[in-house]
Amino acid sequence: MSDYLIIGGGINGLLLTRELATAGADVILIDKGEFGREASWAGGGIVSPLYPWRYKPAITALASWAQTFYPQLAAELIEESGIDPELQVSGLLMLAAEEAKVALRWAFHNKRNMEKVDASYLYRKESELAPRFESALWMPDVANVRNPKLIKALVHSLDKQANVGLKSHTELVGLCCRENRIIGSKLRSGPQETQLRADKVVICAGAWSAGVLRELSVSLKIEPVKGQMLLFKFAKQPISSILLHAGRYLIPRKDGHMLVGSTLEYCGFDKSPTAAAKQSLLESAYEILPMLRRHEPVAQWSGLRPAAPEGIPFIGKLEDFENLYVNAGQFRNGLVLAPASARLLADELLGRTPILDPRPYQPGALSREVLSV
Numbered sequence: 001m002s003d004y005l006i007i008g009g010g011i012n013g014l015l016l017t018r019e020l021a022t023a024g025a026d027v028i029l030i031d032k033g034e035f036g037r038e039a040s041w042a043g044g045g046i047v048s049p050l051y052p053w054r055y056k057p058a059i060t061a062l063a064s065w066a067q068t069f070y071p072q073l074a075a076e077l078i079e080e081s082g083i084d085p086e087l088q089v090s091g092l093l094m095l096a097a098e099e100a101k102v103a104l105r106w107a108f109h110n111k112r113n114m115e116k117v118d119a120s121y122l123y124r125k126e127s128e129l130a131p132r133f134e135s136a137l138w139m140p141d142v143a144n145v146r147n148p149k150l151i152k153a154l155v156h157s158l159d160k161q162a163n164v165g166l167k168s169h170t171e172l173v174g175l176c177c178r179e180n181r182i183i184g185s186k187l188r189s190g191p192q193e194t195q196l197r198a199d200k201v202v203i204c205a206g207a208w209s210a211g212v213l214r215e216l217s218v219s220l221k222i223e224p225v226k227g228q229m230l231l232f233k234f235a236k237q238p239i240s241s242i243l244l245h246a247g248r249y250l251i252p253r254k255d256g257h258m259l260v261g262s263t264l265e266y267c268g269f270d271k272s273p274t275a276a277a278k279q280s281l282l283e284s285a286y287e288i289l290p291m292l293r294r295h296e297p298v299a300q301w302s303g304l305r306p307a308a309p310e311g312i313p314f315i316g317k318l319e320d321f322e323n324l325y326v327n328a329g330q331f332r333n334g335l336v337l338a339p340a341s342a343r344l345l346a347d348e349l350l351g352r353t354p355i356l357d358p359r360p361y362q363p364g365a366l367s368r369e370v371l372s373v
Protein backbone atom coordinates (compact mmCIF):
# COMPACT_ATOMS: atom_id res chain seq x y z
CA MET A 1 0.00 0.00 0.00
CA SER A 2 1.42 3.40 -0.92
CA ASP A 3 1.23 6.44 1.34
CA TYR A 4 -0.56 8.65 -1.19
CA LEU A 5 -2.63 8.26 -4.34
CA ILE A 6 -2.93 11.53 -6.25
CA ILE A 7 -5.63 11.85 -8.88
CA GLY A 8 -4.74 14.23 -11.73
CA GLY A 9 -1.31 15.02 -13.11
CA GLY A 10 -1.66 18.68 -14.02
CA ILE A 11 0.57 21.27 -12.39
CA ASN A 12 -1.19 20.83 -9.03
CA GLY A 13 -0.86 17.04 -8.91
CA LEU A 14 2.72 17.09 -10.18
CA LEU A 15 3.92 19.67 -7.68
CA LEU A 16 2.15 17.96 -4.78
CA THR A 17 3.79 14.66 -5.78
CA ARG A 18 7.14 16.43 -5.79
CA GLU A 19 6.55 17.90 -2.33
CA LEU A 20 5.52 14.57 -0.80
CA ALA A 21 8.20 12.52 -2.52
CA THR A 22 10.89 14.97 -1.42
CA ALA A 23 9.73 14.38 2.17
CA GLY A 24 10.29 10.64 1.65
CA ALA A 25 6.68 9.46 1.11
CA ASP A 26 5.65 6.78 -1.41
CA VAL A 27 3.38 8.44 -3.97
CA ILE A 28 1.36 7.18 -6.93
CA LEU A 29 0.20 9.85 -9.37
CA ILE A 30 -2.34 8.94 -12.02
CA ASP A 31 -3.82 10.84 -14.96
CA LYS A 32 -6.58 9.77 -17.32
CA GLY A 33 -4.54 11.12 -20.24
CA GLU A 34 -0.93 12.25 -20.61
CA PHE A 35 0.47 14.22 -17.67
CA GLY A 36 -0.11 17.94 -17.85
CA ARG A 37 -1.96 18.02 -21.16
CA GLU A 38 -5.08 19.81 -19.94
CA ALA A 39 -5.31 23.33 -18.44
CA SER A 40 -1.70 23.22 -17.27
CA TRP A 41 -0.52 22.84 -20.84
CA ALA A 42 -3.05 25.26 -22.34
CA GLY A 43 -2.35 28.17 -19.97
CA GLY A 44 -0.30 31.26 -20.72
CA GLY A 45 2.17 30.86 -17.87
CA ILE A 46 1.96 34.41 -16.52
CA VAL A 47 3.39 34.18 -13.01
CA SER A 48 0.95 36.71 -11.60
CA PRO A 49 -2.79 37.21 -11.43
CA LEU A 50 -3.95 39.71 -14.06
CA TYR A 51 -4.97 42.96 -12.32
CA PRO A 52 -3.79 41.48 -9.00
CA TRP A 53 -5.47 44.14 -6.86
CA ARG A 54 -8.89 42.83 -7.91
CA TYR A 55 -8.38 39.55 -6.04
CA LYS A 56 -9.03 38.62 -2.43
CA PRO A 57 -6.10 38.52 0.04
CA ALA A 58 -6.32 34.70 -0.01
CA ILE A 59 -5.13 34.77 -3.65
CA THR A 60 -2.46 37.40 -3.02
CA ALA A 61 -1.07 35.33 -0.14
CA LEU A 62 -0.63 32.20 -2.29
CA ALA A 63 0.65 34.19 -5.29
CA SER A 64 3.23 36.09 -3.24
CA TRP A 65 4.70 32.93 -1.74
CA ALA A 66 4.81 31.20 -5.13
CA GLN A 67 6.31 34.16 -7.01
CA THR A 68 9.22 34.22 -4.57
CA PHE A 69 9.67 30.45 -4.88
CA TYR A 70 9.48 30.16 -8.69
CA PRO A 71 13.15 31.00 -9.46
CA GLN A 72 14.31 28.30 -7.02
CA LEU A 73 11.87 25.78 -8.51
CA ALA A 74 13.05 26.55 -12.06
CA ALA A 75 16.72 26.25 -11.05
CA GLU A 76 16.12 22.91 -9.27
CA LEU A 77 14.24 21.50 -12.26
CA ILE A 78 17.00 22.48 -14.69
CA GLU A 79 19.50 20.72 -12.43
CA GLU A 80 17.35 17.59 -11.98
CA SER A 81 15.95 17.17 -15.49
CA GLY A 82 18.16 19.16 -17.85
CA ILE A 83 14.96 20.84 -19.11
CA ASP A 84 14.69 24.62 -18.80
CA PRO A 85 11.13 25.81 -17.99
CA GLU A 86 12.20 29.21 -19.36
CA LEU A 87 11.14 31.33 -16.43
CA GLN A 88 11.63 34.84 -17.78
CA VAL A 89 11.19 38.12 -15.91
CA SER A 90 9.59 40.06 -18.73
CA GLY A 91 7.52 42.45 -16.59
CA LEU A 92 3.82 43.18 -17.05
CA LEU A 93 2.52 46.38 -18.68
CA MET A 94 -1.15 47.03 -17.97
CA LEU A 95 -2.13 49.50 -20.69
CA ALA A 96 -4.43 52.43 -19.99
CA ALA A 97 -3.92 52.74 -16.24
CA GLU A 98 -7.59 53.19 -15.33
CA GLU A 99 -7.52 51.91 -11.77
CA ALA A 100 -4.12 53.40 -10.96
CA LYS A 101 -5.03 54.75 -7.54
CA VAL A 102 -6.40 51.54 -6.10
CA ALA A 103 -3.74 49.45 -7.86
CA LEU A 104 -0.86 51.53 -6.50
CA ARG A 105 -2.32 51.42 -3.01
CA TRP A 106 -2.59 47.62 -3.25
CA ALA A 107 1.03 47.41 -4.46
CA PHE A 108 2.24 49.60 -1.60
CA HIS A 109 0.42 47.53 1.04
CA ASN A 110 1.59 44.25 -0.45
CA LYS A 111 5.18 45.42 -1.09
CA ARG A 112 4.94 44.88 -4.84
CA ASN A 113 6.91 46.76 -7.38
CA MET A 114 4.44 48.80 -9.46
CA GLU A 115 4.59 52.25 -11.01
CA LYS A 116 2.51 54.39 -13.31
CA VAL A 117 4.43 55.16 -16.51
CA ASP A 118 3.69 57.74 -19.21
CA ALA A 119 3.55 57.49 -23.00
CA SER A 120 7.20 58.37 -23.58
CA TYR A 121 8.30 55.51 -21.30
CA LEU A 122 5.81 53.17 -22.94
CA TYR A 123 6.87 53.78 -26.54
CA ARG A 124 10.57 53.73 -25.68
CA LYS A 125 10.00 50.28 -24.19
CA GLU A 126 7.53 48.85 -26.74
CA SER A 127 7.97 50.59 -30.08
CA GLU A 128 5.36 48.47 -31.93
CA LEU A 129 2.56 49.34 -29.50
CA ALA A 130 -0.60 50.94 -30.98
CA PRO A 131 -0.12 54.72 -30.77
CA ARG A 132 -3.10 55.56 -28.55
CA PHE A 133 -2.01 54.73 -25.03
CA GLU A 134 -1.22 57.62 -22.69
CA SER A 135 -0.14 55.68 -19.63
CA ALA A 136 0.22 52.21 -18.13
CA LEU A 137 0.87 50.41 -14.88
CA TRP A 138 4.22 48.68 -14.96
CA MET A 139 5.13 45.68 -12.80
CA PRO A 140 8.78 44.99 -13.71
CA ASP A 141 9.15 41.84 -11.57
CA VAL A 142 6.40 39.76 -13.16
CA ALA A 143 7.69 36.66 -14.94
CA ASN A 144 6.27 34.19 -17.41
CA VAL A 145 7.07 30.51 -17.52
CA ARG A 146 6.84 28.20 -20.50
CA ASN A 147 4.33 25.89 -18.87
CA PRO A 148 4.59 22.90 -21.27
CA LYS A 149 8.32 22.84 -20.52
CA LEU A 150 7.69 23.22 -16.80
CA ILE A 151 5.44 20.13 -16.95
CA LYS A 152 8.00 18.21 -18.99
CA ALA A 153 10.76 19.03 -16.50
CA LEU A 154 8.57 17.99 -13.56
CA VAL A 155 7.57 14.66 -15.14
CA HIS A 156 11.19 13.96 -16.07
CA SER A 157 12.38 14.70 -12.56
CA LEU A 158 9.63 12.65 -10.84
CA ASP A 159 10.13 9.72 -13.18
CA LYS A 160 13.62 9.20 -11.81
CA GLN A 161 12.48 8.87 -8.19
CA ALA A 162 12.16 5.39 -6.72
CA ASN A 163 9.35 6.38 -4.33
CA VAL A 164 7.13 7.81 -7.13
CA GLY A 165 4.88 5.79 -9.44
CA LEU A 166 3.62 7.69 -12.49
CA LYS A 167 0.65 6.12 -14.29
CA SER A 168 -0.65 7.98 -17.33
CA HIS A 169 -3.82 6.88 -19.19
CA THR A 170 -5.19 5.64 -15.87
CA GLU A 171 -8.54 7.03 -14.79
CA LEU A 172 -10.11 7.04 -11.36
CA VAL A 173 -13.56 5.55 -11.91
CA GLY A 174 -14.69 4.91 -8.34
CA LEU A 175 -13.83 5.36 -4.69
CA CYS A 176 -14.72 2.67 -2.12
CA CYS A 177 -15.62 4.12 1.21
CA ARG A 178 -16.14 2.37 4.56
CA GLU A 179 -17.57 4.57 7.28
CA ASN A 180 -15.63 7.73 6.51
CA ARG A 181 -12.42 6.21 5.15
CA ILE A 182 -11.48 5.64 1.54
CA ILE A 183 -10.40 2.01 1.52
CA GLY A 184 -9.79 1.56 -2.18
CA SER A 185 -9.73 3.39 -5.50
CA LYS A 186 -11.01 1.83 -8.70
CA LEU A 187 -8.72 2.64 -11.62
CA ARG A 188 -9.27 2.00 -15.31
CA SER A 189 -6.44 1.70 -17.77
CA GLY A 190 -7.63 0.71 -21.25
CA PRO A 191 -9.90 -2.33 -20.81
CA GLN A 192 -8.38 -3.18 -17.41
CA GLU A 193 -9.85 -2.27 -14.04
CA THR A 194 -7.82 -2.52 -10.84
CA GLN A 195 -8.25 -1.57 -7.18
CA LEU A 196 -5.55 0.42 -5.48
CA ARG A 197 -5.17 1.07 -1.77
CA ALA A 198 -3.42 4.10 -0.40
CA ASP A 199 -3.29 5.59 3.05
CA LYS A 200 -4.48 8.98 1.75
CA VAL A 201 -6.13 10.03 -1.51
CA VAL A 202 -5.83 13.53 -2.97
CA ILE A 203 -8.03 14.90 -5.76
CA CYS A 204 -6.09 17.26 -8.06
CA ALA A 205 -8.34 16.72 -11.06
CA GLY A 206 -8.69 20.37 -12.07
CA ALA A 207 -12.01 21.14 -13.77
CA TRP A 208 -13.09 17.49 -13.30
CA SER A 209 -12.68 17.53 -9.50
CA ALA A 210 -16.33 18.20 -8.68
CA GLY A 211 -17.44 15.31 -10.91
CA VAL A 212 -14.97 12.92 -9.28
CA LEU A 213 -16.30 13.81 -5.82
CA ARG A 214 -19.98 13.81 -6.74
CA GLU A 215 -20.22 10.03 -6.45
CA LEU A 216 -19.37 10.36 -2.74
CA SER A 217 -22.13 12.97 -2.43
CA VAL A 218 -19.50 15.63 -1.87
CA SER A 219 -20.50 18.87 -3.51
CA LEU A 220 -17.56 21.07 -4.44
CA LYS A 221 -18.21 24.25 -6.39
CA ILE A 222 -15.75 23.91 -9.27
CA GLU A 223 -16.86 24.43 -12.85
CA PRO A 224 -14.98 24.32 -16.15
CA VAL A 225 -14.35 27.66 -17.85
CA LYS A 226 -12.98 27.36 -21.35
CA GLY A 227 -10.11 29.57 -22.42
CA GLN A 228 -8.81 29.85 -25.98
CA MET A 229 -5.38 31.06 -27.06
CA LEU A 230 -3.54 31.93 -30.27
CA LEU A 231 0.15 31.58 -31.04
CA PHE A 232 2.34 33.69 -33.35
CA LYS A 233 5.97 33.05 -34.25
CA PHE A 234 8.54 35.69 -35.22
CA ALA A 235 12.17 35.58 -36.30
CA LYS A 236 12.70 38.53 -33.93
CA GLN A 237 10.37 38.98 -30.93
CA PRO A 238 8.51 42.32 -31.40
CA ILE A 239 7.68 42.85 -27.70
CA SER A 240 9.72 42.57 -24.53
CA SER A 241 7.05 42.60 -21.80
CA ILE A 242 3.67 40.97 -21.21
CA LEU A 243 1.11 43.46 -22.57
CA LEU A 244 -2.36 43.49 -21.02
CA HIS A 245 -5.29 45.54 -22.22
CA ALA A 246 -9.03 45.16 -21.56
CA GLY A 247 -8.56 41.65 -20.18
CA ARG A 248 -6.59 40.34 -23.16
CA TYR A 249 -2.82 39.84 -23.18
CA LEU A 250 0.25 39.15 -25.32
CA ILE A 251 3.06 37.05 -23.82
CA PRO A 252 6.56 37.04 -25.35
CA ARG A 253 8.52 33.77 -25.20
CA LYS A 254 12.30 33.71 -25.48
CA ASP A 255 12.36 31.90 -28.84
CA GLY A 256 10.16 34.38 -30.78
CA HIS A 257 6.79 32.81 -29.99
CA MET A 258 4.04 35.15 -28.80
CA LEU A 259 0.84 33.97 -27.12
CA VAL A 260 -2.43 35.85 -27.34
CA GLY A 261 -5.01 35.12 -24.67
CA SER A 262 -7.60 34.45 -23.70
CA THR A 263 -11.35 33.89 -23.85
CA LEU A 264 -13.56 33.13 -20.85
CA GLU A 265 -16.37 30.79 -21.93
CA TYR A 266 -18.88 29.06 -19.69
CA CYS A 267 -19.86 26.13 -21.91
CA GLY A 268 -19.27 22.95 -19.94
CA PHE A 269 -16.58 20.47 -20.92
CA ASP A 270 -16.57 21.33 -24.63
CA LYS A 271 -12.95 22.12 -25.46
CA SER A 272 -13.10 22.66 -29.20
CA PRO A 273 -11.41 25.80 -30.58
CA THR A 274 -13.79 28.09 -32.50
CA ALA A 275 -13.51 30.54 -35.39
CA ALA A 276 -15.41 33.17 -33.37
CA ALA A 277 -12.86 33.05 -30.56
CA LYS A 278 -10.02 33.30 -33.05
CA GLN A 279 -11.56 36.42 -34.57
CA SER A 280 -12.21 37.99 -31.19
CA LEU A 281 -8.65 37.31 -29.96
CA LEU A 282 -7.21 38.68 -33.21
CA GLU A 283 -9.21 41.91 -32.88
CA SER A 284 -7.99 42.38 -29.31
CA ALA A 285 -4.42 41.64 -30.34
CA TYR A 286 -4.51 44.14 -33.26
CA GLU A 287 -5.70 46.84 -30.86
CA ILE A 288 -2.57 46.32 -28.80
CA LEU A 289 -0.06 45.56 -31.57
CA PRO A 290 -1.18 46.61 -35.08
CA MET A 291 1.81 44.91 -36.77
CA LEU A 292 0.14 41.55 -36.02
CA ARG A 293 -2.23 42.24 -38.93
CA ARG A 294 0.65 41.36 -41.25
CA HIS A 295 1.08 37.91 -39.67
CA GLU A 296 -0.96 34.73 -39.33
CA PRO A 297 -1.21 32.81 -36.08
CA VAL A 298 0.54 29.44 -36.25
CA ALA A 299 -1.70 27.68 -33.70
CA GLN A 300 -4.92 27.92 -31.73
CA TRP A 301 -5.92 25.83 -28.71
CA SER A 302 -8.12 25.80 -25.69
CA GLY A 303 -8.20 24.47 -22.14
CA LEU A 304 -10.61 24.16 -19.23
CA ARG A 305 -9.85 26.26 -16.18
CA PRO A 306 -11.03 24.83 -12.85
CA ALA A 307 -13.12 27.68 -11.47
CA ALA A 308 -13.88 27.79 -7.75
CA PRO A 309 -15.90 30.79 -6.49
CA GLU A 310 -13.70 33.92 -6.72
CA GLY A 311 -10.86 31.70 -7.86
CA ILE A 312 -10.02 30.73 -4.28
CA PRO A 313 -8.89 27.10 -4.50
CA PHE A 314 -10.04 24.29 -2.23
CA ILE A 315 -6.96 23.01 -0.45
CA GLY A 316 -7.22 20.56 2.43
CA LYS A 317 -9.07 17.59 3.89
CA LEU A 318 -12.70 17.04 3.00
CA GLU A 319 -14.74 17.46 6.16
CA ASP A 320 -16.61 14.15 6.23
CA PHE A 321 -13.65 11.93 5.41
CA GLU A 322 -10.61 10.81 7.36
CA ASN A 323 -8.23 10.40 4.44
CA LEU A 324 -9.61 12.27 1.41
CA TYR A 325 -8.09 15.61 0.37
CA VAL A 326 -8.40 18.10 -2.46
CA ASN A 327 -6.23 20.69 -4.18
CA ALA A 328 -8.24 22.24 -7.03
CA GLY A 329 -10.12 25.30 -8.23
CA GLN A 330 -7.27 27.75 -8.96
CA PHE A 331 -9.24 29.08 -11.97
CA ARG A 332 -7.22 31.65 -13.97
CA ASN A 333 -4.19 31.50 -11.67
CA GLY A 334 -3.35 27.83 -11.39
CA LEU A 335 0.16 28.16 -12.76
CA VAL A 336 1.20 31.00 -10.50
CA LEU A 337 -0.50 29.58 -7.40
CA ALA A 338 0.57 25.95 -7.85
CA PRO A 339 3.87 25.91 -5.89
CA ALA A 340 2.21 27.51 -2.85
CA SER A 341 -0.95 25.35 -3.13
CA ALA A 342 1.16 22.18 -3.20
CA ARG A 343 3.35 23.28 -0.30
CA LEU A 344 0.35 24.26 1.81
CA LEU A 345 -1.36 20.90 1.31
CA ALA A 346 1.90 19.00 1.85
CA ASP A 347 2.30 20.88 5.14
CA GLU A 348 -1.13 19.65 6.23
CA LEU A 349 -0.53 16.07 5.05
CA LEU A 350 2.88 15.86 6.69
CA GLY A 351 1.90 17.64 9.90
CA ARG A 352 4.30 20.56 9.32
CA THR A 353 3.81 24.19 10.24
CA PRO A 354 1.90 25.69 7.29
CA ILE A 355 3.51 28.35 5.08
CA LEU A 356 0.26 30.36 5.29
CA ASP A 357 -2.99 30.41 7.22
CA PRO A 358 -4.77 27.43 5.57
CA ARG A 359 -8.29 28.34 6.68
CA PRO A 360 -9.45 30.45 3.69
CA TYR A 361 -8.90 27.45 1.40
CA GLN A 362 -10.44 24.68 3.53
CA PRO A 363 -13.21 22.87 1.67
CA GLY A 364 -16.61 23.42 3.21
CA ALA A 365 -15.32 25.35 6.19
CA LEU A 366 -17.25 28.35 7.37
CA SER A 367 -13.91 30.08 7.85
CA ARG A 368 -13.51 30.07 4.06
CA GLU A 369 -16.32 32.58 3.69
CA VAL A 370 -15.24 34.67 6.63
CA LEU A 371 -11.49 34.71 6.12
CA SER A 372 -11.40 35.24 2.37
CA VAL A 373 -13.09 38.65 2.43
Ligand SMILES: Cc1cc2nc3c(=O)[nH]c(=O)nc-3n(C[C@H](O)[C@H](O)[C@H](O)COP(=O)(O)OP(=O)(O)OC[C@H]3O[C@@H](n4cnc5c(N)ncnc54)[C@H](O)[C@@H]3O)c2cc1C
Pocket (backbone or CB within 6 Å): 007, 008, 009, 010, 011, 012, 013, 030, 031, 032, 033, 034, 035, 036, 037, 038, 039, 040, 041, 042, 043, 044, 045, 046, 047, 048, 170, 171, 172, 173, 204, 205, 206, 207, 208, 209, 212, 226, 227, 228, 229, 261, 262, 263, 302, 303, 304, 305, 306, 327, 328, 329, 330, 331, 332, 333, 334, 335, 336, 337
Ligand atom coordinates in the same frame (compact mmCIF):
# COMPACT_ATOMS: atom_id res chain seq x y z
C1 LIG B 1 -6.27 29.62 -21.82
C2 LIG B 1 -5.75 29.56 -20.41
C3 LIG B 1 -4.82 30.50 -19.99
C4 LIG B 1 -4.31 30.44 -18.70
N1 LIG B 1 -3.30 31.28 -18.34
C5 LIG B 1 -2.77 31.20 -17.09
C6 LIG B 1 -1.69 32.05 -16.72
O1 LIG B 1 -1.16 32.81 -17.54
N2 LIG B 1 -1.22 31.98 -15.43
C7 LIG B 1 -1.75 31.12 -14.52
O2 LIG B 1 -1.32 31.12 -13.36
N3 LIG B 1 -2.78 30.28 -14.87
C8 LIG B 1 -3.29 30.31 -16.11
N4 LIG B 1 -4.32 29.49 -16.47
C9 LIG B 1 -4.93 28.63 -15.44
C10 LIG B 1 -4.12 27.36 -15.21
O3 LIG B 1 -3.71 26.83 -16.43
C11 LIG B 1 -4.96 26.36 -14.42
O4 LIG B 1 -5.55 26.97 -13.28
C12 LIG B 1 -4.10 25.20 -13.94
O5 LIG B 1 -3.37 24.66 -15.00
C13 LIG B 1 -4.94 24.12 -13.28
O6 LIG B 1 -4.09 23.05 -12.99
P1 LIG B 1 -4.67 21.67 -12.44
O7 LIG B 1 -3.52 20.78 -12.23
O8 LIG B 1 -5.57 21.94 -11.30
O9 LIG B 1 -5.64 21.17 -13.62
P2 LIG B 1 -5.30 20.45 -15.00
O10 LIG B 1 -4.05 20.95 -15.60
O11 LIG B 1 -6.52 20.53 -15.85
O12 LIG B 1 -5.03 18.97 -14.56
C14 LIG B 1 -6.03 18.13 -14.07
C15 LIG B 1 -5.68 16.71 -14.54
O13 LIG B 1 -6.58 15.78 -13.93
C16 LIG B 1 -6.78 14.74 -14.85
N5 LIG B 1 -8.01 14.03 -14.46
C17 LIG B 1 -9.27 14.52 -14.43
N6 LIG B 1 -10.14 13.57 -14.02
C18 LIG B 1 -9.41 12.46 -13.77
C19 LIG B 1 -9.72 11.14 -13.34
N7 LIG B 1 -10.99 10.77 -13.06
N8 LIG B 1 -8.73 10.23 -13.21
C20 LIG B 1 -7.45 10.58 -13.49
N9 LIG B 1 -7.08 11.82 -13.92
C21 LIG B 1 -8.04 12.74 -14.05
C22 LIG B 1 -6.86 15.45 -16.19
O14 LIG B 1 -6.59 14.57 -17.26
C23 LIG B 1 -5.82 16.55 -16.03
O15 LIG B 1 -4.56 16.21 -16.59
C24 LIG B 1 -4.80 29.47 -17.78
C25 LIG B 1 -5.73 28.51 -18.21
C26 LIG B 1 -6.20 28.55 -19.52
C27 LIG B 1 -7.17 27.49 -19.97
